[in-house]
Amino acid sequence: MNAHDASLYEISRLLYDLRNPANREAVRANPQAYYRRYAIDDSGMRLLMNRDWQGLVDAGVTVYLLTKLGAALGVSLLEMGAAMRKMSHEEFRRFIDEQNKRHRALAVLPGETQPEKP
Amino acid sequence: MATIVAGLGCSHAPSIAHAYDSGASRDPGWKPLFDAFAEAGRWLAEQRPDALVVIYNDHVDNYSFDAWPTFALGVADEFQIADEGWGPRRFAPVPGHRALAHHLAARLLDGGFDLMTSHRMELDHGFLSPMPLIDEGWRIPVVPMTINVVLDPLPAPARCWALGEAVGAAIKSYPETLRVAVIGTGGLSHQLTGPDFGKVFAEWDREFIALLDRAPASLARYTMADFARLGGEHSIEVVQWLAMRAALPEPSRMEFNYYYPFGLMGYAVAAFRPA
Numbered sequence: 219m220n221a222h223d224a225s226l227y228e229i230s231r232l233l234y235d236l237r238n239p240a241n242r243e244a245v246r247a248n249p250q251a252y253y254r255r256y257a258i259d260d261s262g263m264r265l266l267m268n269r270d271w272q273g274l275v276d277a278g279v280t281v282y283l284l285t286k287l288g289a290a291l292g293v294s295l296l297e298m299g300a301a302m303r304k305m306s307h308e309e310f311r312r313f314i315d316e317q318n319k320r321h322r323a324l325a326v327l328p329g330e331t332q333p334e335k336p
Numbered sequence: 337m338a339t340i341v342a343g344l345g346c347s348h349a350p351s352i353a354h355a356y357d358s359g360a361s362r363d364p365g366w367k368p369l370f371d372a373f374a375e376a377g378r379w380l381a382e383q384r385p386d387a388l389v390v391i392y393n394d395h396v397d398n399y400s401f402d403a404w405p406t407f408a409l410g411v412a413d414e415f416q417i418a419d420e421g422w423g424p425r426r427f428a429p430v431p432g433h434r435a436l437a438h439h440l441a442a443r444l445l446d447g448g449f450d451l452m453t454s455h456r457m458e459l460d461h462g463f464l465s466p467m468p469l470i471d472e473g474w475r476i477p478v479v480p481m482t483i484n485v486v487l488d489p490l491p492a493p494a495r496c497w498a499l500g501e502a503v504g505a506a507i508k509s510y511p512e513t514l515r516v517a518v519i520g521t522g523g524l525s526h527q528l529t530g531p532d533f534g535k536v537f538a539e540w541d542r543e544f545i546a547l548l549d550r551a552p553a554s555l556a557r558y559t560m561a562d563f564a565r566l567g568g569e570h571s572i573e574v575v576q577w578l579a580m581r582a583a584l585p586e587p588s589r590m591e592f593n594y595y596y597p598f599g600l601m602g603y604a605v606a607a608f609r610p611a
Contacts, residue, residue: 227401234400237419275529280486281570282395285350289421295350299533299600314534314599321538321597327368328375328594 225259226278229266232256233283242290249291269293272302338436338510341517342383343584343608344376344470345548345577348392348521349601350420352465357425369603372594373469376605379591380470383609385517387433388471388478389440389503389583390463391576392521393485395420397460404487405452407499409444410480411437418458427468430459433477436510440479443506449499466521483579485522485572490560496575497556500582507583520580522573524595524602529569534600540566541595541602544574548606549590552581567602580608587611 232253235241245252253266265273269291271284285295300310352369355361361370397418399405414429441453463480481503483496491499500518507516524544525537544567547555555578563572581588593606 230396230401234396236421237397239419239423242421272530280396281528282486286421295528295600299528302529302533303531310534317534317536318598321536324538324542324595324597325368326593326595328371 223278224257225262228256228258229262229274229277229279230283232258233279233286236286236290245287245290269301271298275302338507338512338514338516340504340507340583340585340610341385341515342380343580343588344380344517344519344606345580345608346373346376346466346470346519346521346605347523347601347603348462348465348573349526349603350461350465351599351601352469352603353425353461356465356468365598369594369596369598369605370469372596372605373466375592375594376607377470377472379607380517383517384515385476386515387436388476388517388519389436389481389507390467390478390519390521391481391483391500391503391579392462393573393576394462394482395460396486398454398458399482401487404484405482406484406491407449407451408482409437409441409451409453410457411441411453412455412457415463415478415480416456416458417464418460420460425464427464428474430463430467430474430480431477433479435512436507436514436516437479439510440481440503440506443509444499444502447502447505449502462521466519470519483575485560485575490572491575493558493560493563493575493578494556496579497553497582500579503579504583504585508585518580518583520576520578522576523567523571524574524604525567525571525597526601527568527570528600532568535568536597536600536602537567537571538595538597538602541597541604545590545593545595545604545606548577548581549593552578556582571602577606584608585610 417424524541591607596603
């Protein structure tokens, strides 16, 4: 994140403030009213209202703050990830399942014979 | 004189905490990782540490961008549990080893590391995902230490390595008899943004562990951009492992390592001991 961008700082601040349960309640009840408490410019407001996760990342917001908004609004990290990949939830699940299978041989686990080091 | 008796590197993804809290740790998907952590916890207990120095990174849960430290050390008697957005997890505050923390802070400043000290610090998943698996019930007091991997500008891996060396020297100069273990948490590979969201870089993770075993100092020559390219943007947390490994006396060697590429992450637990 570029800390010198004032609106970006404000977006980060409103997300950080979601550590407070009262603010989580407020954003659930009326997202726009909650966002308006902060000095957000129009493009920032659009990104937030559209839940444009990748747009917010491109604007410089860290995913560690987006998960706080996800927690308040009931959007999981997996749902954010599917959106960022432009995949359906089902397509994303399939990708993860296939990746798990492909990588299983590289696992080193208790009680298993250690595979050759790559 | 204090002695460093063990080093441990491990992942700290929030998914570990979710599995622990929900009981999913016994499901077939998660059990291998929790078995690996259980073995690491048993092994660490056998080394009989009196204090744990835990090097991790905060994820904008304790610090905000109003004041964001590159390197920070918790110097309190106890540490609170952060509310990351779901409510705080149900753990008692974590006891701190304040005397060791104050000693480390003073010696690190003497050694050229102008770090921030924190007298009230909330621990987030960087600490709390793995630590209940390693020291359930908080039997061993801790000194939490954070290295920034979130807000630009980031410290160079070489600087994180040097910090680890300074931590090692500072521990050894502690005037009382104390057995200390150093833990570094984070990584390994993960990418949580963009079209590669969820990609795990398992081959690189294995190579990283092998390098940490055979040529750890060589990892200090990588840049943050190198780590991001090789293991995904959010894998740069591996600098916490570098600092841990650099704190150990030479020679030290890897006792065992477990690696589990699963879901969004390359999970790992590795143990090191002075030879």
